[in-house]
Amino acid sequence: MEFDWSQEDIQHRRDVQAFLKEELPDNWEEMSQHGPGGDSQAQFSRHFCSRMAERGWLTQHWPSEYGGRDCEPWRHSIVGEEMWSVGEPRGSQYMNVNWIGPAIMNYGSEQQKALHLPKISTGQVLWCQGFSEPEAGSDLVALRTRAEKIDNQYVINGSKIWTSYCNHADFIFLLVRTDPSSSRHRGISVLLVPMDTEGIEVREIPSVVGERYFHEVFFTDVTVPTDVLLGEANNGWNVVNYALQFERIGAARYARAAVTLDKLAELARERGMLEDPIVVDRLGEARALCEAARVLVYKVIDIRAKGLPPTADTQLARVLSTTCDNAIGRLALEIFGQESREYASFADTNFRMAMTAGIAVGATEVQLNLIASRFLELPKE
Amino acid sequence: MNFELNEDQQAITESVDRLLAQHAGATRTIELNGHGMYDDALHQLLDESGFSTIARDLASEDGPAGLEAALIVEAVARAGGVVACAAQMLVAPAVQEAAITGPITLCTLDDLKKPVPLRFGAHAKTLLVLGIRDVHVIPLTPEDLKPVRSSFGYPMGRLAKADRFADLNAAGNCLGPNAALAMANWWRLSLAVEAVGTMDAALTHTVGYLKQRRQFGRSIGSFQAIQHRLSLCAIGVEASRWLVREAAYHGAPTEAVAAAAAFTLETADQVFTETHQMSGAIGFTCEFDLHVWSMRLLALRQELGGVGGARRALVEARWGNQP
Numbered sequence: 264m265e266f267d268w269s270q271e272d273i274q275h276r277r278d279v280q281a282f283l284k285e286e287l288p289d290n291w292e293e294m295s296q297h298g299p300g301g302d303s304q305a306q307f308s309r310h311f312c313s314r315m316a317e318r319g320w321l322t323q324h325w326p327s328e329y330g331g332r333d334c335e336p337w338r339h340s341i342v343g344e345e346m347w348s349v350g351e352p353r354g355s356q357y358m359n360v361n362w363i364g365p366a367i368m369n370y371g372s373e374q375q376k377a378l379h380l381p382k383i384s385t386g387q388v389l390w391c392q393g394f395s396e397p398e399a400g401s402d403l404v405a406l407r408t409r410a411e412k413i414d415n416q417y418v419i420n421g422s423k424i425w426t427s428y429c430n431h432a433d434f435i436f437l438l439v440r441t442d443p444s445s446s447r448h449r450g451i452s453v454l455l456v457p458m459d460t461e462g463i464e465v466r467e468i469p470s471v472v473g474e475r476y477f478h479e480v481f482f483t484d485v486t487v488p489t490d491v492l493l494g495e496a497n498n499g500w501n502v503v504n505y506a507l508q509f510e511r512i513g514a515a516r517y518a519r520a521a522v523t524l525d526k527l528a529e530l531a532r533e534r535g536m537l538e539d540p541i542v543v544d545r546l547g548e549a550r551a552l553c554e555a556a557r558v559l560v561y562k563v564i565d566i567r568a569k570g571l572p573p574t575a576d577t578q579l580a581r582v583l584s585t586t587c588d589n590a591i592g593r594l595a596l597e598i599f600g601q602e603s604r605e606y607a608s609f610a611d612t613n614f615r616m617a618m619t620a621g622i623a624v625g626a627t628e629v630q631l632n633l634i635a636s637r638f639l640e641l642p643k644e
Numbered sequence: 645m646n647f648e649l650n651e652d653q654q655a656i657t658e659s660v661d662r663l664l665a666q667h668a669g670a671t672r673t674i675e676l677n678g679h680g681m682y683d684d685a686l687h688q689l690l691d692e693s694g695f696s697t698i699a700r701d702l703a704s705e706d707g708p709a710g711l712e713a714a715l716i717v718e719a720v721a722r723a724g725g726v727v728a729c730a731a732q733m734l735v736a737p738a739v740q741e742a743a744i745t746g747p748i749t750l751c752t753l754d755d756l757k758k759p760v761p762l763r764f765g766a767h768a769k770t771l772l773v774l775g776i777r778d779v780h781v782i783p784l785t786p787e788d789l790k791p792v793r794s795s796f797g798y799p800m801g802r803l804a805k806a807d808r809f810a811d812l813n814a815a816g817n818c819l820g821p822n823a824a825l826a827m828a829n830w831w832r833l834s835l836a837v838e839a840v841g842t843m844d845a846a847l848t849h850t851v852g853y854l855k856q857r858r859q860f861g862r863s864i865g866s867f868q869a870i871q872h873r874l875s876l877c878a879i880g881v882e883a884s885r886w887l888v889r890e891a892a893y894h895g896a897p898t899e900a901v902a903a904a905a906a907f908t909l910e911t912a913d914q915v916f917t918e919t920h921q922m923s924g925a926i927g928f929t930c931e932f933d934l935h936v937w938s939m940r941l942l943a944l945r946q947e948l949g950g951v952g953g954a955r956r957a958l959v960e961a962r963w964g965n966q967p
């Protein structure tokens with residue numbers, strides 16, 4: 264056992280921090296207030312990610328044959344922490360480099376790799392994730408959007424919901440049912456569909472979380488060549504599981520929460536609130552939670568770095584990250600009290616960003632069920 | 645002891661519910677909130693129907709009829725009404741006998757200093773300031789107020805010109821120490837009353853949704869992991885409801901109010917968290933009614949020191965243990 268960062272890693276973190284200081288515009292705070300899906304942040308991500316790519320940092324954890332540097336997952340996690348800490352200037356492209364690219368490497372045809380990987384590794388492309396449907400949320404395998412194979416084409420009909428980032432996306436990583444007679448996880452396939460294909464329509468769903476958060480994507484006789492199929496037909500469930508095996512912790516939410524908490528503590532000090540033992544107690548509680556989430560996330564990265572198969576540790580880390588995020592969002596409200604009533608104030612923004620944590624990327628209860636069955640090996644209900 | 649509504653109370657709640665069914669409700673709240681508007685029409689209807697003055701009209705020698713007024717405020721909160729009825733019906737009659745022009749907005753000296761966004765602060769005609777020993781009743785003009793956009797479910801506004809409120813005695817009427825104690829207690833209790841109606845609606849909405857929402861081939865409400873937590877919320881709401889009613893019945897004595905508010909405002913947090921968590925992604929959308937109530941719960945927790953303030957007041961009232 265060893266809990267040190269290498270000298271190179273420490274230096275890398277410093278370099279990334281210095282890079283961020285240089286690259287983020289003066290109005291970054293304002294620009295990033297709607298999160299990675301916001302208009303300005305999405306636009307900026309194209310510029311920012313190409314700058315990262317120039318440094319060789321965007322996909323440094325990828326194999327060199329695909330434009331990476333064969334770095335350990337640890338190195339990539341440093342980038343993730345630093346990016347989330349400042350509000351994720353990579354926008355939605357964190358998904359590209361974390362799991363969409365790797366899924367294409369693993370399952371893609373040569374043609375797909377040649378089309379997509381260079382775009383991703385140079386920071387030129389935005390993706391979104393088309394999984395959830397109105398009737399398929401936690402129970403994702405109830406999905407019904409279908410793609411019918413007619414000659415050399417798929418004709419897609421159905422709809423996706425909650426799709427983050429799709430209003431700016433160039434491609435959608437789309438889960439569809441390709442075998443109409445199938446049910447549950449059999450008969451599902453992944454299609455890599457250009458968002459500008461005719462018949463795709465995006466509608467924003469207004470929310471209390473912020474602008475451009477949720478969307479519905481409608482597919483009406485959307486016709487695409489069969490070569491958009493990723494992997495084998497009807498094997499999509501395995502593709503997704505492979506792709507997302509570590510992605511529950513792909514967004515370094517605990518890192519963002521920790522930075523928010525540092526700012527909160529600073530503001531509390533400025534206001535003389537550190538005299539209040541209750542405020543001190545709550546800050547201490549929250550900081551401990553951040554650390555607990557971090558260490559569980561690190562355990563998962565360790566498993567990944569060793570090339571071991573994923574375990575329920577991912578769920579443990581995910582749930583604690585979520586708890587941490589929520590707790591700090593709420594603590595901000597408590598500390599700022601009525602001042603947080605103002606839209607886009609520090610507390611309001613952080614609270615809104617945190618409030619969906621327990622639902623996005625799979626609801627907490629589902630993670631807890633997995634912990635019960637896989638980690639505790641409890642019998643099913 | 646008798647936990648049932650008497651005939652008069654029943655008649656009052658039935659008639660206010662009838663009025664609200666017609667003139668309030670989540671759809672209307674969403675519409676008004678979208679434009680940062682106040683529900684003048686509902687305010688006027690409550691005035692005209694005599695609900696706004698019920699605490700005074702039914703007053704006895706023990707004081708204003710707080711319980712009857714509380715039942716109305718609870719109902720209005722349940723309906724998501726965009727009216728400042730808690731201040732009007734519960735706080736105003738306790739601080740002075742003469743009627744106070746509404747909408748009324750409430751603040752402390754600290755709130756005034758910052759100044760923080762106040763509920764109904766963009767539409768209020770009167771400001772009640774809770775001083776250390778006094779209450780200041782200050783008439784407001786539209787120039788005094790600036791609307792503030794907020795996530796928290798009420799139209800908010802801030803006092804525009806700080807210098808106008810520098811000398812409170814010059815700005816309005818000053819009422820003495822009895823008024824200050826009454827205002828503190830009734831304000832704190834009114835937050836709890838509003839929270840009860842609001843939690844009740846949020847929980848009812850969520851339970852309804854979870855009965856109908858199906859995943860994994862069954863209704864989500866059939867999972868025990870969900871049922872137990874909903875049951876805990878229900879326990880919290882019920883206890884809050886009766887604590888609040890009991891305190892209102894007794895005329896808002898400090899200790900009972902503090903206990904009711906401490907318990908209720910903590911439950912409000914639990915109800916916020918659980919109703920959102922259990923509703924899934926749809927719970928965050930504007931088209932799903934939950935936010936009408938859930939976001940308000942967080943705003944209610946912020947006034948008068950929130951849960952911490954209520955707990956400290958409780959300890960002080962019970963054991964005199966406050967530094």
Ligand SMILES: Cc1cc2nc3c(=O)[nH]c(=O)nc-3n(C[C@H](O)[C@H](O)[C@H](O)COP(=O)(O)OP(=O)(O)OC[C@H]3O[C@@H](n4cnc5c(N)ncnc54)[C@H](O)[C@@H]3O)c2cc1C
Pocket residue numbers: 391392393394395396399400401402424425426427428619622623624625626627628629632857859860864867869870921922923924925926
């Ligand atoms: C901010 C945000 C961004 C998102 N982005 C995307 C995206 O880009 N692409 C995409 O495809 N999807 C996205 N989603 C959707 C997300 O994956 C789903 O919201 C999530 O899987 C939960 O589904 P649901 O919202 O339908 O909730 P439901 O499945 O309806 O669940 C409601 C509640 O019931 C609980 N529940 C469900 N099953 C059980 C059970 N067996 N036992 C106990 N409790 C249970 C849930 O935990 C939850 O609390 C996003 C969601 C959010 C909030």
